[in-house]
Every structure is written in C-alpha cells, then in structure tokens.
Amino acid sequence: MGRAPCCEKSGLKKGPWTPEEDEKLIAYIKKHGQGNWRTLPKNAGLARCGKSCRLRWTNYLRPDIKRGRFSFEEEETIIQLHSILGNKWSAIAARLPGRTDNEIKNYWNTHIRKRLLRMGIDPVTHAPRLDLLDLSALLKPAAAAYYPTQADLDTLRALEPLANYPDLLRLASTLLSSGPAAPAIGDHQNQLLPWILQAQMAQQAAVAMAQQVAPPPPQAEHFMQQQGGATCQIMPDLVHANSNPTVQQQLAAAQHQPQDMAAAACHSMQPPSGYEVDSLDVPALMQMVQQPDASNLQQWSSTVTSSSNNNNVGSGVSTPSSSPVARLNHSTTSTATTYGGAGASASTSNDAAAAALFYMQLSELLDVSDYM
DNA sequence: AAACTTCTCAACCGCTTGCAT
C-alpha cells in the first residue's frame, strides 16, 4: 500500500493545536458527532487533515479522558496487561477507562519500562534478565526435571510452593544472589536456604488454609500452560503448588488449629546441621538483606544463628525476634506481590525473580479468557 | 544566571486492517 499521507495536501496546518482550533473541533463534534474524519475538518472550518483531528480528539479533547498521574492500580493493570498483550496499546487502553493508547504508551516508555529495567526485568518478556541475575541455583533443579535423579526431583518438589509465595522467591533470590550488600548472609545461604524455604512454606501454607485462601481457578492453570512462558516451560510442576504431601499435611492440620499449626510449622522442621533457628520473618529478613547496616546484621544474628561459623553473624545466642502470631499477621500481608510500589519498593535485581511467577499471580487477578 | 542535559508527551508518520465496490 503506502498511500501518501493526507497532511501532504498543501495548506493544511501541522504541529500543536491552538485553543481556537480545539474549540472549533469540540463544538463541531458536540453538534454533529464524529462522523467522517476526512470531511470533518472542512465542515468544522479547520485547516487540518482528518487524521490530525481524530488524533487530537481521541487523545486529548474527548470529554471522558482522565488526566493526571497514573494511579498505582492503573500502573499494575498496565504491567499485567502488557505481559499478556505486549505493545497492543489500544487493547490495553480499552481496559483502562479514561486513558488513551497514546498516554499509556508514553507512560510505559518513560516510567514503567525504565523501572522494570532497573529491577532487572526484561520489559518485553517480563522475565528476569538472565544476564543480570544469577538464577543458576534456581534453574539447576528445574533443568534437572528433564533428566532427573531422585535427588533432583526432591529438590524440585521442594521448590513447588514458591509458586504461591512470591515473597519467598524474592528472599530465595536475594540469598542466592547475595553480593557485597549481604556478605554475612551470603556465608550461610547454601546451608540455610533450603531449610528456610521449606519452613516458611509450611508456615505460609498453614496460614493460607487458616484464612481459607482459595486455590487458583482452573482457567488460570489452563492459561499458564497455554502461555508457554519461561516458568511454565521450565517448571511445569510449579503450577500444582499444593500437591506437595508435606504441604497437604500442614494444610490438613491447620484446619483444626490454624494458628498453632502455623506457629509450629517452622519449628517442626529441622534446620541444617550446625544451625539454630528460632523463627522466620521473611519481610524482616528481606529488609536485612537489602539494608545490611549494623543493627540489621545484629537482628539477623538473633534470627539465624550459626554455631559452626559465627565470624560474621554474631554471638551465637539465639532469641526470638517476634511472636508467632505477630509474624503470621505480617507474613500474610503481601501475598499479592507486584513489581513495585509500596509493597515491593526495593528496586533491586532480586525482585526479578518474582517475575518468574508473574503469570500465576496474574491469572488470579484477571479472567484470562478475555484475552485469548 | 546561563548553558547544557534529560525528561515528558502531544503530534506526526507510515503501515496494517477492514470494508465497499
């Protein structure tokens, strides 16, 4: 095709619109409706091409346009829709009342895209940028799924519940990739991480059951399998998060004594040899990892204590940091993890790991059949 | 205060799609 642009006609104005032009356009459309854009400018007394008029109207003058900054909820919606629809700005705009495709596109390019990049998330694929994040420790058991040993299967199964608890994955990622920012924790990651994950998983599972949290809807599973995203391809078993017998056992018990069960969950699991752990508080641990000042490290040392290697982590005295009930309340406040905002303000590459679970969170929020 | 850089976003360009003939 390649028709000549209509604005090449001589005498047609280009560039910014004046208030007078806006008034003419608004007045005409109010009186006659949009009609034929090609004939509209002539009828409205505008020296513009129809295309320019249409753009001005749809992107700026339309009365139902919402001006001002995007809300946190709008931003979340854009990210979620973009992960499904890609750069289909008009399709995204259709689901954001009052926002235009142009506005959303601009906001994506100037704000969201940059933020995702800072967080180590590829804004195109919404997956962690593997060039920035060392995921080898997480991917190793996943890759082993293709040629698994029994030990590989056990390790992979232990990771299943991460699908429902993005906080845990972030913590895991933080510990696994801990660099200079968290030297003390880095010394213990290999020994403690699997245990932390399992203990916290059991605790979270008990809490989830206590709160009657419903499992993801069937269409979510279908959607995730259809997506072919990295997570679904690499770790298909993650979809069936609650199939872990250990978790099921915890869930069944939690039905009867939810709080006690949750509190006991982390204590019932044996820490690695040489470690004593009183309790786990994922948000607190995250804060320590991300802001490892002296007081935080001291807190870390009272939360996780090594009797075999205490060069970096403190005295070896182990004390609870908070009551089980308090921790339960805290740990259940951020189940709807997102890329950013108040609930996940730490803009580090550690957040990237959370993106691996994106489709799973997303599918719980949206009726994905709308987009298929 | 001036010069320079970076950011924002309205508007444009060129291509695709859908429809009528």
Place this chain on the structure above:
DNA sequence: TATGCAAGCGGTTGAGAAGTT
C-alpha cells in the same frame, strides 16, 4: 479477486519543561 479508501495502530520525533552543572 483486485483495488481504493478510511480508520486505526504502534513507533518515532521534537518542542518545551524540568533538572543539573
């Protein structure tokens, strides 16, 4: 079926604003 037209879409541009040196 081929062609032409109108509308819509996504990528890009550039002027002005805001921030920095």
